[in-house]
Amino acid sequence: MDKEAGKKAIVEFLQKKSKSKSKFYLKDFYEVLPNEKVRDVKNLVNEMVKDETLEYWSSGSTTLIGLKGTGKQAGAEDEA
């Protein structure tokens, strides 16, 4: 897959949605890149966390992913 194009598509998707929602399940990213294998998308998303583009948000039982530093939770957690 074209990694850079994939990363760009993911960032654009998140920016477009950022008004209403800042965090998504891993599966939502599969729909951003429907032609890629899910395992490749998973690896790409995890790589983007390492790049510090994305960050995880965990409920403890499940994980959401969004653009680093966005969303209202950051404020709620005194970690902004």
Add this chain to the structure above:
Amino acid sequence: MAFISSGYNPDKPMEDRITDIGPRHFDEFYPPVIKANKGKWLYHDILEPGVLVHVAESGDEVYTVRAAGARLMSVTHIREICEIADKYCGGFVRWTTRNNIEFMTTTKESAYALKADMESRKFDGGSFKFPVGGTGSGITNIVHTQGWIHCHTPATDASGPVKATMDVLFDEFKNMRMPAHVRVSLACCLNMCGAVHCSDIAILGFHRKPPILDHEYLDKMCEIPLAVAACPTAAIRPSKVEYDGKTVNSVAVKQERCMFCGNCYTMCPSMPLADDEGDGIVLMVGGKVSNRISRPTFSKVVVAFIPNETPRWPTTTSTIKRIVDVYAANANKYERLGEWAERIGWERFFEKCELEFTHHLIDDFRDPAYYTWRHTSQFKF
């Protein structure tokens, strides 16, 4: 307090970073007698409650002394465990799945010296630090969750009810006189991060009130779509609400659909659901995980609600004690609590245990409910 750096450089988080190494290899932590005889054990014997011997093909023996631990444990307490293990066990120790601590030694003499030493140790408050027992057909330690010590959605405490229950069941921890072993578990909310649903006796925290909505802050603190999506029964929808003369974005909860799971509160701190009157304990009985004689089975709800009676939960503990006593007096040897209840019939179980049967105990949740109703003319008066 001066900040002590570990060597980590926050500007370059990947520098010298070690990741994905997993746990240490188990081989490093085996006592020599275990390492030498692994896979070659012949048989075991429980010499007395809490003391076991395992005999290997080589003729080697390992004596195990099992003691209870509160799973909530300080480093001071762990260091004391280490001191004991250094003194008697060559610097090795292990924990069991049910929060017990096992000390192993190769001679009977040292095992009994170890046992005497452990039983002599008490906390300043008077309780035993290391009561020995928890073997065979008795009642061993309770597996449990966090409760009020650390969780954000508990409907009851965990450590407190466990302490109160085990104080009441203490004689059974120290004995092996039940018809079969009795496994007690506690989860402090219905999400069951401690899976208690297959226990002989399950103590389960349960909320009974839908979340309170903090309309003033909800849209500031939370992303409404995430709160909506968090609800497993689709009871939450976005809503405009009049608050203090202004229209604010918030949510509305279809209260009769709420199953009181707290998932919305995890996503949105403006939807707390804890309540002193709403929250309490459900008792479930008759589950098991072993395949011995009969198949593994789920626990069944036999008490729909007991209030949280801090600090010692007397109604909960006395109800558990009553069930245990009636079971012990009536079940056949080898019969687990659920097997006994099934043999005599649940109608008889409620009668013998003096438990009230209310409509709450008839399943009405989705598909599995039908399979729990009685589909025969056979029943007892």
Add this chain to the structure above:
Amino acid sequence: MAKHATPLLDQLESGPWPSFVSDIKQEAASRAKNVKGVDYQVPADACDDVLGIMELSYVHKRTHWKHGGIVGVFGYGGGVIGRYCDQPEMFPGVAHFHTIRVNQPGGKFYSTAYLNQLCDLWELRGSGLTNMHGSTGDIVFIGTTTPQLEEFFYELTHKIGQDLGGSGSNLRTPSDCIGEARCEYACYDTQALCYAMTQDYQDELHRPAFPYKFKFKFDGCPNCCVASIARSDMSFIGTWRDDIRIDQEAVKAYIGGEFKPNAGAHAGRDWGKFDIQKEVIDLCPTKCMWMDGGKLVIDNRECTRCMHCINVMPRALRIGEDKGLSILVGAKAPILDGAQMGSLLVPFIKVEEPYDEIKEVIENIWDWWMEEGKNRERLGELIKRQGFQKMLEVTGIDPMPQHVQEPRHNPYIFWREDEVPGGWQRDIKEFRKYHQR
């Protein structure tokens, strides 16, 4: 002198069972005294404030903790759970009080040298309070601040050679029973397989990979001491397929009363003289055993390996020698659609390094679930939604009667077109030749 009065908690100090309140007080006192001169990196009075906030919960009968989702160590999606207290002014020592999960070693065996290292680290960089262990099996460290997370992780990996456990939509920390290390019933080396799977799937353990949580548990025999059958998405249960080994002399010794039955497990009560007929043969679920002229006979082909006879007479009966494991899938607690017990997928598989056959099953299941699973749908729920047959298809396993408790109750079989001779394309004109409108 305690920082906060805790009259309700104090009532949990009496009674024989080990008191967590006394233990927390002991830790609070140790931190206040600080004999070793530790430069505590989280507030020295954290344990006092834990007691204070806990007492408040005992008064209010409500928790005082809030969840936090962002905190973690860099690049990992699991292993840290964020916690904040909702009365930070009253209890500043626990204002930030995050949990760290550390992947426990196999069988929960420890050397004191290693445990002491962990204690030193947690005393310096955390509250000094732990769970030994969490429900899934991890060593759980309760209570540290955000700035300490990376420092803790750096020292944990660099100095102790130890990694975190799982949380969130990850593979959760696998756990095992004591197995061959000290149990004569173990049908495979649970620690070896658990360790290998933990290492091989480190990426899945630390970074979100799935629609929801996924648990492996390893039980050495059908007694299921780690309850894998009830609480793991993939449960590995030891079993055997040849004959139970019988020592007839030992059987006689049990009958004669020279050996204590049940390895002494029922010794606390007078159940009368051991009766092999009543206690073993009559309780056998398949009635596959009997006495023949003073000898115990087992029709092993009919045995379903429930372990009862072996548990009662461990010195006379031993598991077979052709050992392996069964794989059951889809167990979960009741949330949401009801509890599910594990369902048998692979009746028997040999346990041989490098475990390729086992890994093939795991990875086929994962590929299917990653592709088809809905958000927050456990594997067991996917199996229910798409059907057991679908799982057989993706794993390439042939259907067999062992897969079911009993055959289906309805005849509504969704036949596929290729299973029906002639297919589904039919000619209405041909039909009308013989049937009027």
